[in-house]
Amino acid sequence: MHCVETRELNLWYADFQALINVSCRIKHGLITALIGPSGCGKTTLLRCFNRMNERFGYVRTTGEVRIMDQNIYSPDVSLIELRKTVGMVFQRPNPLPLSIYDNVLFGLRIHSEPGTLSRAAEAEAVEKALREVFLWDTVKDSLKNKATALQLEQQQKLCIARLLPLTPEVLLMDEPCSALDAEGTEAVEDMLAALRERYTIVIVTHNMAQARRISDECVFMLNGELIEHDVTSTVFVTPGDKRTEEYIEGRYG
Amino acid sequence: MPTKFDADLGILKEKQLKMGALAEQMIRGISAVVVDREEQLLDGVAASEEQMDVLQNEIDEETVRLIAVHTPVAGDLRLLIVITRLNAEIERIGDQVMNIAFYAKTLLKEDPLDGLAGISELGRRAREMLAKGLDAFTHQSGDLARSVIGTDDEVDQLHDQLFRELMRRAIGDAAVVSRVLELILIARAFERIADHAVSIAEDVIYCVEGKDIRHVDDPGPGEPT
Numbered sequence: 001m002h003c004v005e006t007r008e009l010n011l012w013y014a015d016f017q018a019l020i021n022v023s024c025r026i027k028h029g030l031i032t033a034l035i036g037p038s039g040c041g042k043t044t045l046l047r048c049f050n051r052m053n054e055r056f057g058y059v060r061t062t063g064e065v066r067i068m069d070q071n072i073y074s075p076d077v078s079l080i081e082l083r084k085t086v087g088m089v090f091q092r093p094n095p096l097p098l099s100i101y102d103n104v105l106f107g108l109r110i111h112s113e114p115g116t117l118s119r120a121a122e123a124e125a126v127e128k129a130l131r132e133v134f135l136w137d138t139v140k141d142s143l144k145n146k147a148t149a150l151q152l153e154q155q156q157k158l159c160i161a162r163l164l165p166l167t168p169e170v171l172l173m174d175e176p177c178s179a180l181d182a183e184g185t186e187a188v189e190d191m192l193a194a195l196r197e198r199y200t201i202v203i204v205t206h207n208m209a210q211a212r213r214i215s216d217e218c219v220f221m222l223n224g225e226l227i228e229h230d231v232t233s234t235v236f237v238t239p240g241d242k243r244t245e246e247y248i249e250g251r252y253g
Numbered sequence: 254m255p256t257k258f259d260a261d262l263g264i265l266k267e268k269q270l271k272m273g274a275l276a277e278q279m280i281r282g283i284s285a286v287v288v289d290r291e292e293q294l295l296d297g298v299a300a301s302e303e304q305m306d307v308l309q310n311e312i313d314e315e316t317v318r319l320i321a322v323h324t325p326v327a328g329d330l331r332l333l334i335v336i337t338r339l340n341a342e343i344e345r346i347g348d349q350v351m352n353i354a355f356y357a358k359t360l361l362k363e364d365p366l367d368g369l370a371g372i373s374e375l376g377r378r379a380r381e382m383l384a385k386g387l388d389a390f391t392h393q394s395g396d397l398a399r400s401v402i403g404t405d406d407e408v409d410q411l412h413d414q415l416f417r418e419l420m421r422r423a424i425g426d427a428a429v430v431s432r433v434l435e436l437i438l439i440a441r442a443f444e445r446i447a448d449h450a451v452s453i454a455e456d457v458i459y460c461v462e463g464k465d466i467r468h469v470d471d472p473g474p475g476e477p478t
Contacts, residue, residue, distance in 0.1 A: 238463030249328065
């Protein structure tokens with residue numbers, strides 16, 4: 001099943017065309033990596049999936065982006081609902097200056113009517129989310145501690161946990177491990193592997209070893225175009241396009 | 254701009270081709286021993302076999318080093334995988350030549366037999382197939398590799414025919430039985446060399462095109478260039 005789809009998507013930052021006729025279909029239950037050299041459009045594409053790009057006033061798009069077969073640019077689509085369905089984590093973990101407990105509940109509380117969430121329901125939501133990101137056993141006795149006191153990879157896991165009570169379908173990750181050391185990266189990658197079947201995970205990474213390790217499929221982009229999209233082992237053993245081959249072999253540029 | 258990795262790959266490829274050239278020389282030499290009774294060539298064949306053993310170890314060690322250090326992907330990965338396979342195939346060809354040498358020594362102790370044209374032809378075909386397979390590797394040519402695979406059936410038929418002829422001779426004349434038996438074994442060894450050349454060609458197709466055509470009846474037309 002294709003959860004995230006683009007059809008002839010074009011995007012301009014003012015006069016600069018950052019995405020050129022990008023059509024892709026990203027499957028649910030897999031980790032799809034967006035790879036390519038700096039400036040190829042992979043982060044721009046990622047940001048189309050939850051309409052983050054329109055926060056910049058000078059962005060113009062044509063074409064379609066469909067999440068769960070709905071065109072997300074349709075006027076009857078609620079941006080708030082979209083951003084619950086499609087969660088995002090960024091390069092630098094950004095825990096709020098609150099306790100671990102309040103961080104996890106932040107989104108859920110904002111999106112719920114006042115008084116509708118019981119203490120028990122909240123506690124359950126916190127435990128469930130923290131278990132999913134493999135943090136529960138580490139932090140269960142220190143939920144009142146400040147989230148900013150956690151180690152970096154734990155903060156990143158917390159940022160993912162923060163999305164989960166809103167029951168997203170899609171998790172977008174913009175180089176989620178580039179601020180982490182090797183151990184932290186391994187911890188986050190193990191967690192992503194466990195999350196994979198329940199969500200559509202799209203991860204932008206410039207780390208090709210990471211793309212090889214954790215992704216099921218890879219999308220290779222170059223100069224705003226989608227060059228190749230295939231099963232990861234195929235991309236890295238028998239890529240179809242010469243440009244993909246040159247990039248992944250390290251002969252590009 | 255070529256990198257250190259490119260340079261190392263180039264050196265490794267050259268070494269593999271050098272090993273292949275040694276195998277070709279060995280086949281040529283042993284054919285002359287069997288057909289023309291040039292016994293003095295046996296020492297040269299044995300010396301080449303020793304050189305091949307050294308090269309095989311060096312090539313395998315370097316291949317592992319390059320994989321560990323560079324974690325290659327795509328064409329580079331396939332090239333290194335195929336080099337390990339070629340290494341093994343060429344070494345086996347060397348072993349088959351040494352088997353022929355063993356049978357030939359017995360043969361040479363007895364009076365010459367006539368009618369060795371079939372053996373000569375088989376030896377020539379096997380050497381040519383190997384040469385073409387190695388050329389295919391040098392030029393990274395799927396087409397050249399396919400042409401090697403295409404001649405396999407012919408060589409098998411040639412071998413079958415030769416086998417039947419030799420059996421008829423053995424049955425018809427008791428005096429030649431032991432010599433004919435050696436020739437049958439020698440013919441078998443040349444046929445095995447041809448099989449190894451086919452494996453080399455299949456490996457080259459994998460290297461160039463990423464297609465594994467082993468155990469596939471029709472290797473297909475190849476990619477347009």
